[in-house]
Amino acid sequence: MKHRTLLLGAGSAIAVAAAALVGCAGTSETTQSSPAEITAATQATIKASFTAKGQAGLDRLDQDEIQKICSSPTPPAPDIAARLAAEQAKTVKYPADGRWLGDWKSGEKLAQDGKGKTWADPVDKPGGGNCYNCHQITKTEISFGTIGPSLYHYGKLRGVSDPAAPEAKPILEYTWGKLWNAKATNVCSNMPRFGHEALLDEGQLRDLMALLLDPKSPVNAD
Amino acid sequence: MRMPLRPRLLPIALLALAALSGPATQAQTDKNVSDAIAQYRAMLADGNPSELFEAKGEELWKTPRGPKNATLERCDLGKGPGVVKGAFVELPRYFQDTGRVQDLESRLLTCMATLQGFDAAQIAATPFGSGEQKTMESLVAWVSSESNGMKLNVPQDHPAERRMYAIGQQLFYYRGGPYDFACATCHGEPGKRIRLQDLPALNGNPGDGVGFAAWPAYRVSSGELWGMQRRLNDCFRQQRFPYPGYASDATIALATYMGVNSKGSVSIAPAIKR
Numbered sequence: 001m002k003h004r005t006l007l008l009g010a011g012s013a014i015a016v017a018a019a020a021l022v023g024c025a026g027t028s029e030t031t032q033s034s035p036a037e038i039t040a041a042t043q044a045t046i047k048a049s050f051t052a053k054g055q056a057g058l059d060r061l062d063q064d065e066i067q068k069i070c071s072s073p074t075p076p077a078p079d080i081a082a083r084l085a086a087e088q089a090k091t092v093k094y095p096a097d098g099r100w101l102g103d104w105k106s107g108e109k110l111a112q113d114g115k116g117k118t119w120a121d122p123v124d125k126p127g128g129g130n131c132y133n134c135h136q137i138t139k140t141e142i143s144f145g146t147i148g149p150s151l152y153h154y155g156k157l158r159g160v161s162d163p164a165a166p167e168a169k170p171i172l173e174y175t176w177g178k179l180w181n182a183k184a185t186n187v188c189s190n191m192p193r194f195g196h197e198a199l200l201d202e203g204q205l206r207d208l209m210a211l212l213l214d215p216k217s218p219v220n221a222d
Numbered sequence: 223m224r225m226p227l228r229p230r231l232l233p234i235a236l237l238a239l240a241a242l243s244g245p246a247t248q249a250q251t252d253k254n255v256s257d258a259i260a261q262y263r264a265m266l267a268d269g270n271p272s273e274l275f276e277a278k279g280e281e282l283w284k285t286p287r288g289p290k291n292a293t294l295e296r297c298d299l300g301k302g303p304g305v306v307k308g309a310f311v312e313l314p315r316y317f318q319d320t321g322r323v324q325d326l327e328s329r330l331l332t333c334m335a336t337l338q339g340f341d342a343a344q345i346a347a348t349p350f351g352s353g354e355q356k357t358m359e360s361l362v363a364w365v366s367s368e369s370n371g372m373k374l375n376v377p378q379d380h381p382a383e384r385r386m387y388a389i390g391q392q393l394f395y396y397r398g399g400p401y402d403f404a405c406a407t408c409h410g411e412p413g414k415r416i417r418l419q420d421l422p423a424l425n426g427n428p429g430d431g432v433g434f435a436a437w438p439a440y441r442v443s444s445g446e447l448w449g450m451q452r453r454l455n456d457c458f459r460q461q462r463f464p465y466p467g468y469a470s471d472a473t474i475a476l477a478t479y480m481g482v483n484s485k486g487s488v489s490i491a492p493a494i495k496r
Contacts, residue, residue, distance in 0.1 A: 033385055041385065042392040042475075049472030053465035060399040060464055067397040071404060073425065117400050117462045130401075133416050145416045147408065183402075192401040199400060 056119035070188035081187045089184035091196050092177045100172045100209055101163055107211030108218075110204055111137055117199065127199055129208055134190070137211070139222045147190055155213040156220040163213050175212060179205050272363050272440040272492035275447045279364025282357055288338030297333035299326070299365065310369035311489050314478045316380040323386040325477045327451045328469035330361055346468040350452050362438045362449040366491035373488055374435055376481035383478065386471075390479025393472055394425060399462040405476070407461075409433075424480050431490035434480040439493040447492065450477055 033041070052058050066084060069076045076084070107129075116127015131137060134148035154175075160168045177184055180195030194200045200208070211217050283294045283306075299309035300317070314325040320332055334354070335342040345354045378384050397404040405424065408416060412423040422433035429435075438449045448456075454473045458466045466473055 033381075033388065038385070038388045038392060042389045042396070045389050045393070045471045045475060046396070049467050049470035050464040051467065056399075056462065056464045058464055060462065063396075063398055067402055070402070071392075071395045071397045073395060073406070073410075118459045119465055120459065143417045145414070145419075147414050147416070147421075190407045192403075197400045197402075 054119035055117070055121065055123040066183050066187065075188055085184055085187045088181050088187070088193075088196075089177070092180045092184055093195065094173065094176060095202060095206070099206065100176065101214055102203060102206030102210045104207070104210040104214045104217035104219075106204075107207035107209070108138070110200070110207055111211060112141075126201075126204070129194070129200060129204070130192070131208070138218045140218065151212060152219060154219055155215065155217070160213050160220075161215055163215075168213075172209070172213065175209060176205065179208060270440055270492070270494045271445075272367075272438075272447060272494065275360045275363035275440070276367045276492065277364075279360035279362070279367075282360055283364060288334065288340045290337065290339035292337050292339070294330075294333050294337060294361075296337060297330070299329055306365055306368045308369055308372055310366045310491065311372045311374050312377060314383075314386065314474050314481060315377050316382045321382075322471075323380075323382050323474055323478060325450060325469070325474045326362055326365060327358060327449050328474060330358060330365075331469055350455070351446055358449065359438075359447040363440075363447050363492045366438050366489070369489055370491060371488060373486050374481060374484045376478065376485065378482055386475050386478040387482050389471075390475035390477070393476055394479055401462050403461045403463075405457065405461070424483065427484050427487055430488040431493065432487070434477070434484045435487045435489045436491065436493040436495075438491050439495045441495050443496055448495075 046061055050058060050061060063071065066088065069080065069084065075081065110129040111131035113128020114130045114133050115121060116125070116130075121127070131151075132141060132144045134145040136144040136146075136150040136152050139152060155163075155171075158171050160171055162168060163172065174185075178191075179200075181193045182189040182191035183193055183196075192199055195202075195205060212219055215221065283297075286293050296303045298304075298317075298319075299306060300312055300315045301307075301309050310326060313329065314323050316323050317329065317332075322328070324332065331342040331345060334340040334345065334357075340354065345358070348355045351359070378387060394405045394409075397407070404410075408414070408421050409424040412426070412428070414421045414423075422428035424433050434450075437453050438447060439453075440447050451468055451473060454476060455466055455468075458464075
């Protein structure tokens with residue numbers, strides 16, 4: 001069996017292998033590791049510690065530019081953040097047929113669904129929106145997370161009484177962009193890039209748009 | 223020991239109670255929900271089934287087992303061979319004999335291999351909750367219970383321990399996968415929740431009996447005893463990351479980071495979770 005956990009059990013051969021990979025373990029008592037050495041050691045540790053399982057391949061550990069710059073307790077400098085956000089904004093694909101809103105009832109189901117994309121999930125099964133994990137959305141669902149802002153009365157608070165009216169267009173575009181690629185407006189946002197990463201398709205995004213912006217949706221009506 | 227009555231139905235009843243408590247502001251609703259959950263946890267703690275795991279763990283420690291038919295009574299958890307009291311709150315730490323920083327579970331693997339003759343790699347590759355991984359559940363319950371009520375004091379004296387902390391910190395903030403999640407996405411700020419689940423901020427000290435100080439724990443929803451390895455494994459699953467090796471250096475680095483950050487907080491392990 002060729003399994004990386006072999007490196008990580010006990011025994012002297014394993015300890016030597018682990019020490020070689022991380023380049024550490026009880027060598028010098030006095031030298032302090034430089035930040036670059038720690039970064040290299042972190043990369044080596046990641047490589048030695050994870051295996052592919054189900055749909056979760058090792059390529060998931062390869063970072064794109066956004067993930068890399070946002071992997072720090074300190075946010076990127078404003079000029080870098082602005083440049084990267086502008087690049088992300090170019091990736092947003094707006095609905096070609098001009099249809100922005102789908103069915104809010106389907107949107108509510110998607111918002112409730114927190115499944116998808118783990119090593120245990122079937123690869124062909126569409127994932128959920130995970131929305132309630134982080135956001136308050138309707139009045140009736142009291143089991144909601146607080147990592148993201150409340151979306152209760154989302155459309156109402158933004159004055160959207162008729163989503164088809166021309167004055168609603170900027171809100172539709174903004175909201176679609178947020179769902180498609182949240183990093184376009186806030187480069188290190190905690191929110192996944194649902195369109196950009198193909199986590200949800202255009203039809204699913206329309207349903208979430210309806211949940212947020214349809215005046216009949218409980219988000220706005222209740 | 224008194225077992226709680228039908229524990230799975232309690233949260234629903236309590237949440238319903240919270241929801242029905244009349245017209246309320248959002249803050250009040252939040253508070254009612256939190257109070258209901260706290261009440262539920264208090265009721266559970268009255269009869270923590272982890273005691274069964276602890277008793278079994280102590281017995282397993284003292285029973286000759288494995289190819290060498292030996293006990294674990296000479297196992298060195300960092301305070302000398304056979305010393306269990308107070309060992310858990312000082313793990314992970316550097317061990318001279320393996321040349322590695324080890325957490326409780328990787329150290330128990332070492333002892334099971336060297337003293338009892340078990341194949342550590344094979345145990346590491348065994349799914350949680352089966353075979354010798356079941357042994358591990360009981361052992362971590364007992365060993366951690368022998369430090370219950372003590373303050374976490376994970377050492378940073380050896381350079382390898384400081385290095386492991388630095389790696390753990392980088393891993394904590396490492397974003398990846400289809401959702402761009404890092405540990406910090408959920409555990410980087412105090413006072414946040416996923417659904418109704420409170421999230422400890424693990425880049426600081428979340429306090430007595432919270433976060434690192436609350437594991438291993440008995441999980442009512444699954445009836446299992448989870449060590450920190452299984453806790454981290456399930457975090458990485460939800461993070462949509464690939465599979466972390468059992469007792470791998472990534473998991474030990476994160477444990478070092480969380481443990482050192484929690485210095486001085488009281489360990490309530492084995493705790494009880496929903």
